[in-house]
Amino acid sequence: SSISGTSMAGPYISGTIGLLLSHQPSLTQNKIREIIRHGIDFYGSDIPKPDLYMGEGRVNIFKALSLVTSDAISDAIAVIHEPKDEKIVSGVLPIEITASGNFILKFAKGIYPSQWEIISTGGEIDKKIAAQIDTLNYIDGVYTLKLEVNDLRGMNWDITTIEVDNVKILKPYNNDYVNLNDIIEINALVPSESEYIFEYAPISNPDQWSSRGISANIENGVINGVWDTSDLVQGTYHLRLKAKYRGIESEDI
DSSP: OOOOSHHHHHHHHHHHHHHHHHHOTTOOHHHHHHHHHHSEEOOOTTSOSSBTTTBTOEEOHHHHHHTTTOSOSOOOOEEEEESOTTEEEOSEEEEEEEESSOEEEEEEESSSOSSOEEEEEESOEEEEEEEEEEGGGSOSEEEEEEEEEEETTEEEEEEEEEEEOOSEEEESOTTOOOOTTOEEEEEEEOOTTOEEEEEEEETTSTTOOBOTTEEEEEETTEEEEEEEOTTOOSSOEEEEEEEEETTEEEEEO
């Protein structure tokens, strides 16, 4: 049997931090984070590094304690202040960082991506906007920002994940219950000047999409409309909004 999740990982990390501080009470938050990152055991060649479910590796407390007085750990400070981790974003996204030295700011789709797009480079910066990302140039989904900062001892980094959500259905609500033959209010947000279509399909047969009974208008990126359900049979349906803008296609269900 096995148990997973942050409820299991949290106590191990907390205990490791306690031991590090008892050994060296003057350790900073940044230094503790880097000691733990460097004091890990990798899982082996069969598990990519880093891994979505395993993370950076397995904590090795002995190795971490041995690094407390080591000169091998970089003192570089790398902090992404904005956006916050797991933030839902749309439109133009400013990125606020702190870097104690030369930095590289990267962006990529997914969690723990293997290929990155460099969006900004520079020198020392203290809690200021280092770059802006126009999320309209990207398909809706989860993305990762990574800040790398170098000093003479090496490199430290910070990572945050965001969800790009430029196409969103506001009404009807997810898992909403309505009466058959109801006229349902539709409300959604898309980038201005988008080409869009609303469709529905029964959950039992999600390949049969139709727009019959739906009428809507768009103004400044706001879609308002109605869905006449009088031709439907009783059941559960998906409602899908597909939008195309700048050659990008995204959808919400």
